[in-house]
Amino acid sequence: MAWFRKSGRKQLETSDSDLWTICPSCSAHIYKQEWEAGLKVCPKCNHHARISSTERRDLLIDSGTWREYAAHVTTSDPLLFSDAKGPYKEKAAAAKTKTGLKESVLTGDGKIGGIPVSMAIMDFRFLGGSLSSGCGEKITLTAEHAGRHRWPFIILSASGGARMHEGIISLMQMAKTCAAIARLNDLGVPYLSVLTDPTTGGVSASYAMLGDINIAEPHALIGFAGRRVIEQTIKQKLPDDFQTAEYLLEHGFIDHIVNRKDMKEFLHRVLQYGKRR
Amino acid sequence: MALDFEKPLEEIESRIGELKKLNEKSDVDFDTEIAALEKKLRSTSKRVYSKIGPWETVQIARHPERPLLRDYIQGLCTEFLELHGDRCFGDDQGIIGGFATLRQHRVMIIGHQKGKTVEENIKANFGMASPDGYRKAMRLMNLAAKYKLPIVSFIDTPGAYPGLEAEARGQAEAIARNLTDMSTLPVPVIVIVTGEGGSGGAIGIGVGNVVLMLSNSVYSVISPEGCATILWRDGSKAPEAAAALKITADDLVALGIVDEIIPEPVGGAHRNMDATIESVGDVLVKHLRRLKKMSAKRLIDQRYDKYSKIGRYKKK
Numbered sequence: 001m002a003w004f005r006k007s008g009r010k011q012l013e014t015s016d017s018d019l020w021t022i023c024p025s026c027s028a029h030i031y032k033q034e035w036e037a038g039l040k041v042c043p044k045c046n047h048h049a050r051i052s053s054t055e056r057r058d059l060l061i062d063s064g065t066w067r068e069y070a071a072h073v074t075t076s077d078p079l080l081f082s083d084a085k086g087p088y089k090e091k092a093a094a095a096k097t098k099t100g101l102k103e104s105v106l107t108g109d110g111k112i113g114g115i116p117v118s119m120a121i122m123d124f125r126f127l128g129g130s131l132s133s134g135c136g137e138k139i140t141l142t143a144e145h146a147g148r149h150r151w152p153f154i155i156l157s158a159s160g161g162a163r164m165h166e167g168i169i170s171l172m173q174m175a176k177t178c179a180a181i182a183r184l185n186d187l188g189v190p191y192l193s194v195l196t197d198p199t200t201g202g203v204s205a206s207y208a209m210l211g212d213i214n215i216a217e218p219h220a221l222i223g224f225a226g227r228r229v230i231e232q233t234i235k236q237k238l239p240d241d242f243q244t245a246e247y248l249l250e251h252g253f254i255d256h257i258v259n260r261k262d263m264k265e266f267l268h269r270v271l272q273y274g275k276r277r
Numbered sequence: 278m279a280l281d282f283e284k285p286l287e288e289i290e291s292r293i294g295e296l297k298k299l300n301e302k303s304d305v306d307f308d309t310e311i312a313a314l315e316k317k318l319r320s321t322s323k324r325v326y327s328k329i330g331p332w333e334t335v336q337i338a339r340h341p342e343r344p345l346l347r348d349y350i351q352g353l354c355t356e357f358l359e360l361h362g363d364r365c366f367g368d369d370q371g372i373i374g375g376f377a378t379l380r381q382h383r384v385m386i387i388g389h390q391k392g393k394t395v396e397e398n399i400k401a402n403f404g405m406a407s408p409d410g411y412r413k414a415m416r417l418m419n420l421a422a423k424y425k426l427p428i429v430s431f432i433d434t435p436g437a438y439p440g441l442e443a444e445a446r447g448q449a450e451a452i453a454r455n456l457t458d459m460s461t462l463p464v465p466v467i468v469i470v471t472g473e474g475g476s477g478g479a480i481g482i483g484v485g486n487v488v489l490m491l492s493n494s495v496y497s498v499i500s501p502e503g504c505a506t507i508l509w510r511d512g513s514k515a516p517e518a519a520a521a522l523k524i525t526a527d528d529l530v531a532l533g534i535v536d537e538i539i540p541e542p543v544g545g546a547h548r549n550m551d552a553t554i555e556s557v558g559d560v561l562v563k564h565l566r567r568l569k570k571m572s573a574k575r576l577i578d579q580r581y582d583k584y585s586k587i588g589r590y591k592k593k
Contacts, residue, residue: 073590078532079523083508133588140585162476162498164508167522168534171476171498172587175484178456179581186461202498204449205437205477210457224449224477225439233439243444253447 023047025219039260048217048260050197052099053106053123056156060264061110061119069109069118070141074102075134081165088165092127099125103134104159107142109151113268115275118146122158122203130163131203136173139207143180143191152190152274154267157208161201174206181210190274192267195222195245195254213270214254215263216245222254280336282325286544289318322543332516334525335501337493338472339435342547344554346373346388346431349471352554353561354379357386360417366446369410371402371438372482374417379429380558382565385421387414387482388431391472405438406478408451414482415455418462427465427565430482435500437478452481459484460584461577465568467561469539470494470526471546486571486580487564488534490526491553492541496534497524533587 021035022028025047030038039059040049057066074096081088096102104126109118120139122129139155146153162170184191193211195204198221205224208214216222223243231238241247248254258266279287293314296307329337337343350357359375362368374387389406392398406414414430421428437448459466459482468485474496490496499507501519506512529535539560542549568576 076588076590078588079521081521083518083521084510084514085508134590136588137590164499164504164522166588167498168496168524168529168532169588171480172534172584174453174477175456175460175480176584176587178453179460179484179584182457182460183581185457202477205452205481206456207453209447209450209453222449223444224437224452225444229439230441230444234441236441238441242441251445251447253450 024049041260046218046259048197048219050124050158052125053101053121053156056121056196057106057108057110057119059260060112060267062112062114066110067108068106069145070107070138071102073134073138073141075132077166078133078169079165079167081167083165091165095125095127099123101126103138104129104132104163105135105138107138109142109145109149112264112271115152115268115271116149117152117154117271118142118149119154119156121156124158124160124198127163129157129159129203130161131159131170131173131177131206132163132166133169133173135163136170136176139173139177140180143177143184147180147184147187147189150187150189150276152192152271153184154192154194155207155211156194156196157199157203158196159199159201159203159208161203171202174202177207178210181207190271192270194263194267195220197221200224200226200243209253212274213256215256215258215266216248216254217260217263218245218257220245222248278341280333280340282329282333282336285321286318286325289314289321293318319543326543326545330516331495331519331522331525331528332501334493335495335515335519337545337547338495340545340547341393342550343472344546344550345393346386346390346433346471348550349431349554349557350377350386352551353558354386360420361413363409363412363416365409365412367407367409369402369407369413370400371404371406371434372410372414374414376426377429379565380562382562383426384565385417385424385426385428386431387417387428389434389478389482391433402438404434404473405436406434406481407438407440407443408446408448411437411448411451411455411481415451415458418459418466422462422464425464427467427569428462429561429565430466430468430485432468432470432474432479432483432496433472433494434475434478435473436475437481452477455481456484460580462580463573463577465565465571465576466580467564467568469557469561470496470535471557475500484580484584486568486576486583487536489537489539489560489564490529490535491539491546491557492526493545494526495519495524496529497522 023042026045391404504518
């Protein structure tokens, strides 16, 4: 939920020269060109930096096959919420301007290696990828769309959790999206979940954990409660690898950790098994 | 224990108590005085309680003397056969459940259990359930589906337990699984928020055909204190956050989340436990009768529609 708290990992900063990028994890200096060509993954330590929903789409979907779905859905303000910094409406408007998106998730359909799929790609840049009524609605509509066409459904998560500014309506999106996933299960439509950094709170406690196959990017932060809240509750330090993709793999909650550059091929391999027969 | 805004009531109550004692001991008759004070108590209660805001409601919802799940079971059920364990790891005490006969209706009851004493609260982890609790609840709900028993789910939790073990055993997965599996249960599911409806910890057993709330209970995506710390950067702004989050029963009916409010007696559930429990029983039976007539398919479809409607986007 605390998506705007600064995480331990610093975001990438461009160095003065604009030629170099500094890896936020190992501080290695990397040529910007090499960094972009490497899909924003550090060649030294394999740190996977956060990337946008459109970048993810372009990495995974066959070029020229993407059609956006439920594109009309944007933020709403059901509580007329306002906090110390002013109205939520203004905050949402600023997020739209900054990202060019209408909500925290990009939804649509396209092909992966020729196999048609529906996809929802969360975008952390939009209010921390928070789950809101608009986000829940887009995911639900797209899941229903996938069900009608019997297309496999893939969600790529990147979220701090529920969007507080929409209060209980946000919380209920957990139930709404999970009910839509249950319908896909009943229809026998494959549903794959890709968990990227970070996937926490209400998103981890709903659709992100429910894939037929759960796949994560290396070192992604994945968990329910925030690290600080847990430390305050149990009054002890947590292990360094706590709530990482590797920790979740070890504890049986994800199937595979897959490097960004291999993700499309991996999804394609899995999709072969989920083909209608 | 009296809450700050209840102090005027506490004073009148203690004077009534003193006069009643005197009445028994002495020959002097204080009946008129007592009657006058009781009248004053009623009018003061009404006045005090009509003025309370969301933050005061939070205090009432958390009141340690409010009826807890075991009180409702004792007051409403002729039999409760508690069932134990999640068949994976343990028998969480933050969520309990079992077969129950609720005013002649055979049902499955599940719900959060807080404690009244320190010992009870430690055992129940203050109503904060672990993954084992959510998995036990789902196991019992699946059993109810097999035996075609309606499910009544009582919600009263500050939230799901934020702990190392809870994360290691998959708190997120356990809640997510319940949300999915509850959506397709072929039996009636009645959800009632009796105290605190704390975020994912609440919705994790809260997907129902009907959602009820006691009039002084609250239901929220985050605690007002947590929200204030993050959005106001100041935990003491919890009253402001409580108002902004729209967490009272009235707010939630207006937002289309809650179907019916069960009014508490004047002065709150903690001042009249028996009357509260009776009202809860009446409303539960009313909905049990209604939902029992619905087919499995209709129950599943109605539940799906109920949640898919929440936050449905309307073009402006």
